[in-house]
Amino acid sequence: MSDTKKKSIKDILNFREAGVLIALIILCAVIGIMNPVFFNARNIIKILRQFSAIGIIAVGGGFVIITGGIDLSVGSFMGFGAVGIAKLISMGVPPIVALIMILAIAGMCGLVSGVIIVKVDLNPFIVTLAMMNIMSGVTYLLSNGIPIAFNNYLNFLGREFMTIPVSIFVMIIIMIIGHIVLSKTEYGRQVYAVGGNAMSARLSGINVDKVKCSVYAMTAVLAALSGVITCANLNSGDVSTGSGYELNVIAACAIGGCSLSGGEGSILGVFIGAAILGVIKNGFVLLMIPASWQTITIGIVIILACTLDRIKHLRSEG
Amino acid sequence: MKDVILSVQHLSKSFPGTKVLDDINIDFRRGAVHAICGENGAGKSTFMNIIFGVYQDYSGTLLWEGKETRFGSPLEAEAAGIAMVHQENSLIPYLSVMDNIFLGHYPKKGVFIDKKALKEKAVKLLDELGITGIAPEKIVNTLSVAQKQLVEIIKALSLDAKLLMLDEPTASLTLKETEYLMDIIRQLREKGVAIVYVSHRLEEVFEIADEISVLRDGQMVKHLDRDQFNYDEVVYHMIGRKLQDFDREGEDNRDLMHSGEVLRVESLCRKDELRDISFSARKGEVLGFGGLVGAGRSELMEALFGFDRYTSGKVYIDGREVEIRSPKQAIKEGLALVPEERKQKGIIACLSVMENINVVSYKDLKNGRLISRQKERRSAQEYVGSLRIRTSSIMKRIGQLSGGNQQKAILARWLRMKPKILILDEPTHGIDIGAKEDIYKMIRSLAQEGTTILLISSEMGELIRLSDRVIVMREGEVKGCLDKHEMSQESIMKLAI
Numbered sequence: 133m134s135d136t137k138k139k140s141i142k143d144i145l146n147f148r149e150a151g152v153l154i155a156l157i158i159l160c161a162v163i164g165i166m167n168p169v170f171f172n173a174r175n176i177i178k179i180l181r182q183f184s185a186i187g188i189i190a191v192g193g194g195f196v197i198i199t200g201g202i203d204l205s206v207g208s209f210m211g212f213g214a215v216g217i218a219k220l221i222s223m224g225v226p227p228i229v230a231l232i233m234i235l236a237i238a239g240m241c242g243l244v245s246g247v248i249i250v251k252v253d254l255n256p257f258i259v260t261l262a263m264m265n266i267m268s269g270v271t272y273l274l275s276n277g278i279p280i281a282f283n284n285y286l287n288f289l290g291r292e293f294m295t296i297p298v299s300i301f302v303m304i305i306i307m308i309i310g311h312i313v314l315s316k317t318e319y320g321r322q323v324y325a326v327g328g329n330a331m332s333a334r335l336s337g338i339n340v341d342k343v344k345c346s347v348y349a350m351t352a353v354l355a356a357l358s359g360v361i362t363c364a365n366l367n368s369g370d371v372s373t374g375s376g377y378e379l380n381v382i383a384a385c386a387i388g389g390c391s392l393s394g395g396e397g398s399i400l401g402v403f404i405g406a407a408i409l410g411v412i413k414n415g416f417v418l419l420m421i422p423a424s425w426q427t428i429t430i431g432i433v434i435i436l437a438c439t440l441d442r443i444k445h446l447r448s449e450g
Numbered sequence: 451m452k453d454v455i456l457s458v459q460h461l462s463k464s465f466p467g468t469k470v471l472d473d474i475n476i477d478f479r480r481g482a483v484h485a486i487c488g489e490n491g492a493g494k495s496t497f498m499n500i501i502f503g504v505y506q507d508y509s510g511t512l513l514w515e516g517k518e519t520r521f522g523s524p525l526e527a528e529a530a531g532i533a534m535v536h537q538e539n540s541l542i543p544y545l546s547v548m549d550n551i552f553l554g555h556y557p558k559k560g561v562f563i564d565k566k567a568l569k570e571k572a573v574k575l576l577d578e579l580g581i582t583g584i585a586p587e588k589i590v591n592t593l594s595v596a597q598k599q600l601v602e603i604i605k606a607l608s609l610d611a612k613l614l615m616l617d618e619p620t621a622s623l624t625l626k627e628t629e630y631l632m633d634i635i636r637q638l639r640e641k642g643v644a645i646v647y648v649s650h651r652l653e654e655v656f657e658i659a660d661e662i663s664v665l666r667d668g669q670m671v672k673h674l675d676r677d678q679f680n681y682d683e684v685v686y687h688m689i690g691r692k693l694q695d696f697d698r699e700g701e702d703n704r705d706l707m708h709s710g711e712v713l714r715v716e717s718l719c720r721k722d723e724l725r726d727i728s729f730s731a732r733k734g735e736v737l738g739f740g741g742l743v744g745a746g747r748s749e750l751m752e753a754l755f756g757f758d759r760y761t762s763g764k765v766y767i768d769g770r771e772v773e774i775r776s777p778k779q780a781i782k783e784g785l786a787l788v789p790e791e792r793k794q795k796g797i798i799a800c801l802s803v804m805e806n807i808n809v810v811s812y813k814d815l816k817n818g819r820l821i822s823r824q825k826e827r828r829s830a831q832e833y834v835g836s837l838r839i840r841t842s843s844i845m846k847r848i849g850q851l852s853g854g855n856q857q858k859a860i861l862a863r864w865l866r867m868k869p870k871i872l873i874l875d876e877p878t879h880g881i882d883i884g885a886k887e888d889i890y891k892m893i894r895s896l897a898q899e900g901t902t903i904l905l906i907s908s909e910m911g912e913l914i915r916l917s918d919r920v921i922v923m924r925e926g927e928v929k930g931c932l933d934k935h936e937m938s939q940e941s942i943m944k945l946a947i
């Protein structure tokens with residue numbers, strides 16, 4: 133009896149994301165001790181809101197990385213989402229229609245990346261790098277570099293509901309859906325199989341091309357959605373929205389245990405990864421440490437997290 | 451007694467959670483072939499990998515030429531004069547054959563690679579092994595499995611090692627290549643090279659070995675010198691039980707004459723690899739495919755399964771013409787393929803044994819839209835049990851299983867699917883002799899239940915024993931079809947060459 137109990141405690145500490153979760157807890161504890169304001173409900177909500185933009189996209193980014201790919205275009209899709217929706221609405225398109233259009237266009241463009249990756253057999257790094265340039269050019273064309281005002285009922289996406297920002301709800305809902313899809317559906321298993329060994333996956337009757345295309349399309353949609361939310365929050369669509377986010381998204385996934393060679397990772401890990409990035413940003417502000425140290429720390433955290441994961445991986449037998 | 455080149459003393463090795471080698475003591479002598487026999491997962495590959503410097507975290511000592519040594523990497527082991535042919539192919543896919551052979555020890559002119567010498571040396575080595583059909587410039591990726599294995603062997607031979615370790619070198623070779631290899635091994639033995647030989651093909655072991663050590667559950671349980679060799683004893687020590695005799699005729703009540711045709715292939719062609727191939731198979735029939743390496747048997751099966759497209763020809767299943775464009779569609783039509791190349795085309799190394807077994811069957815493992823944790827576990831557990839897959843848990847990554855156990859898991863994947871037509875390309879590749887019997891039994895009972903089986907095997911005994919008819923192929927063409935009573939090693943070889 134005591135034996136089985138012991139085992140279950142060990143099991144709890146042994147789940148894949150335990151390492152990063154412990155890192156996150158320690159990080160919170162250290163910052164909280166140095167500045168107790170950190171643990172204020174308001175501050176925690178603030179952190180969550182700050183990383184919700186990355187968190188939403190990172191769900192897609194996680195899928196992409198698990199299939200063995202990478203997506204560098206998410207930042208410009210986010211900018212496209214923000215500017216595109218503001219532009220459409222300023223042209224008189226009803227907000228809800230504009231939202232659907234923007235998400236659909238982003239999805240189509242993401243699908244194009246996917247199709248090129250599978251049909252021309254180009255490296256996803258190159259294809260999404262190209263797509264990143266194309267989308268940021270398009271965004272610039274739409275706005276001429278000038279922010280476009282955004283005032284309509286979709287602004288609620290950037291507001292609060294029962295004192296909690298709507299973007300947090302959106303992130304949590306998308307995380308939960310992503311988690312269920314990835315871990316509990318046949319499609320999710322196919323995503324892992326494709327990343328683990330595409331040839332075996334194909335011989336096991338999986339439509340590898342379809343799976344790969346789908347993840348790029350999904351990520352583009354999520355990136356655009358994240359852009360819309362940011363736009364709603366700022367009351368304007370700005371070209372600079374989302375710039376540099378692609379690397380934050382990849383960092384969140386890597387910290388959270390997604391293997392860049394594919395086949396491994398989880399949405400829970402991605403969430404923790406995004407949270408670590410958010411906590412570091414917030415903590416450095418609270419502790420009044422210069423921003424340059426913040427980026428240095430993020431760099432170190434990425435390496436530490438991946439090293440820890442690697443060691444755990446080598447040790448683990450299951 | 452010949453002098454000892456490597457003496458292994460009190461060697462033990464654990465992976466987290468499992469002890470793989472336990473206090474091994476063994477000597478390897480110059481000019482002798484020392485075979486190591488053992489079940490799948492007994493620890494043979496691990497043992498050789500330790501000597502080769504792949505793992506350093508072991509306890510015990512290695513005395514290499516009398517001096518205590520601990521190789522820090524394969525490079526150090528090679529420098530000391532050790533070469534190894536790995537169980538799984540370790541070639542670099544996008545380099546040429548000659549580059550792969552000489553990688554790490556290129557012939558040089560100053561700082562530059564001596565291209566001419568490189569090619570000459572490669573050609574010489576290929577000739578020595580009697581290999582035709584592999585040009586030194588060929589990119590490894592374009593070779594067949596057996597050809598890759600030959601290149602792997604040549605690569606090890608090119609090192610002129612003092613100790614040569616071969617981990618299942620013949621697993622995908624046919625008779626002819628195997629005989630060449632045996633000749634080479636005899637020559638090397640004459641020259642005083644020490645050879646460690648691991649194979650699940652015991653006839654080979656008895657032919658070539660000077661001594662046999664039997665490894666079971668990580669312990670050396672028996673050592674035999676040539677004059678003490680005894681088949682039954684070796685098998686008994688390997689698997690811990692006696693092998694039951696195969697009783698084919700006993701329970702066979704299939705009536706092939708009257709069972710319907712399930713598969714018919716008419717004039718199938720693919721570029722110049724497959725030429726005008728026609729055959730048919732009945733319900734419950736085991737149709738064997740014989741031929742040499744490069745005869746196009748695997749290519750034919752992959753074309754049938756939709757992995758490669760065929761350029762012309764017709765395929766009928768249950769009398770209905772089907773055009774199979776992808777494996778997905780093939781599976782829908784009731785086909786299953788256990789491919790030859792386990793590492794590239796079979797396993798998904800970073801996923802668990804459970805996921806690897808279930809990957810084609812998730813449809814049956816759902817509750818509503820979601821996968822049922824309980825059903826998928828039960829499904830994997832069932833096959834791990836019935837095929838005796840040796841793993842500490844079904845959640846273990848399949849890449850950490852021994853080669854033979856990986857093969858069993860891939861078999862389980864396709865048996866689980868309960869196909870109408872089961873294509874087996876070297877199904878017992880790397881599987882130990884006890885487990886082979888289990889698999890033969892399983893193949894037979896599937897045939898009894900009405901599954902049509904297309905079987906490729908480079909092991910003549912296996913092919914003859916299991917097949918109802920054998921189709922012999924040569925250079926992409928069907929050369930003949932032999933009935934049960936016409937089948938023999940000679941009749942098959944006659945058509946194959």
Ligand SMILES: Nc1ncnc2c1ncn2[C@@H]1O[C@H](COP(=O)(O)OP(=O)(O)OP(=O)(O)O)[C@@H](O)[C@H]1O
Pocket residue numbers: 449465466468470488489490491492493494495496497537840841850851852853854855880882
């Ligand atoms: N990297 C690893 N991590 C954990 N366990 C491992 C690892 N490599 C091997 N093992 C375990 O060690 C045991 C011995 O494996 P090994 O590959 O040496 O067997 P083998 O005798 O070569 O079998 P086979 O005949 O199937 O090739 C197996 O039970 C296997 O699961």
Ligand SMILES: [Mg+2]
Pocket residue numbers: 494495496537617852853854
């Ligand atoms: Mg082995």
